[in-house]
Amino acid sequence: SGELYCSLPNPKNVRFESINMKNVLHWSAPEGTGDGVLYKVKYAVYGVGKWIRKPECRNINRTWCDLSSETSDYEEQYYASVKAFLNGTCSDWMETTRFNPLTDTKIDPPMVSVSSTDRSISIILTAPEKWKRSPEEESISLLQVYPGLQYNVSVLNKKTKKRWLFSISNHTLIVPWLEPGTAYCVSAQIHVTTPLLDSGFSKEHCITTLKDK
């Protein structure tokens, strides 16, 4: 392809980092090259015969490139590749492993909202949305992507330090028979059994049950 003999050290650790299917290609600069290195990026749909250049990531000096748009079809799998340039010479193309957006993404914790009566807490959970190109684009909840998505919910009695753990498929939970006028802290995690994916736990949401009437 008319390129020079490539003697530059290669970019390293070329990989996708993905959260809620926002798929960003990352790499590390070639060893011992200092400033001034530029990069270009290409990607391929696995099983389809051509590599496609990413114009917005041509001659860039940063070490990441957002390929979310190009890899948004999670029924496909992908490869991406990076080449470095410096002072008229270049590196080899360095490829990722095969990237499967469905299994290789990380999932954010769910949103948690809580309300209380004197003897119960109501918890509403919302799964994060899949990455989308623009706010106007239709939202797709990860619940639609992963039909087996469940929630693990932790409820802590701040006074007694007693903790309950619930595993639910529904997005609402009512915890009854609680003590009036007591602070409870709730956090939740997403759990997908196949493919096996777990989010971290959300930050705690604390609420105090109403005093006895």
Next chain:
Amino acid sequence: KTFHFGACRVSMSLAEIRAGFTAIKANIQSRDPIRTLSILSHPHSLHKVKSADRCCIAHQLLTFYVDKVFKHCRTEDSFVNRKISSIANSFLSARRRLGQCREQNNCACGEESTEKFKQILANYEGLNVTSAAMKSLGELDILLDWMEKSR
């Protein structure tokens, strides 16, 4: 977990199969240098199979993996070999259960699924046996992703 393939329902430990595959995925896929050809996903995507055809094509695919893939995937790595045989055993029992149901329910093989499976075999036969088997094994997550959509 129970999976619905058209008229048939089959219980399968997909999580176990998935975990086994995840453990060897990088090893297996690194043995497949061909980016431009897929056995399962191009030119026809599994995800476009009509639900009426799912029973037939699921049974064909389980048979394909049992008869044409697992037995040609021996590696020099005993850990990988153990994982492959564990997955193969799971496929064997799933195929037997789906086969029984298929006979009872006479799962029709529609024109589309027949055409799609023919394409899969053509993709497979376009490579030498070892490369074709290793590529097919490396695409197991494509099959599992499709199966999981049929909970």
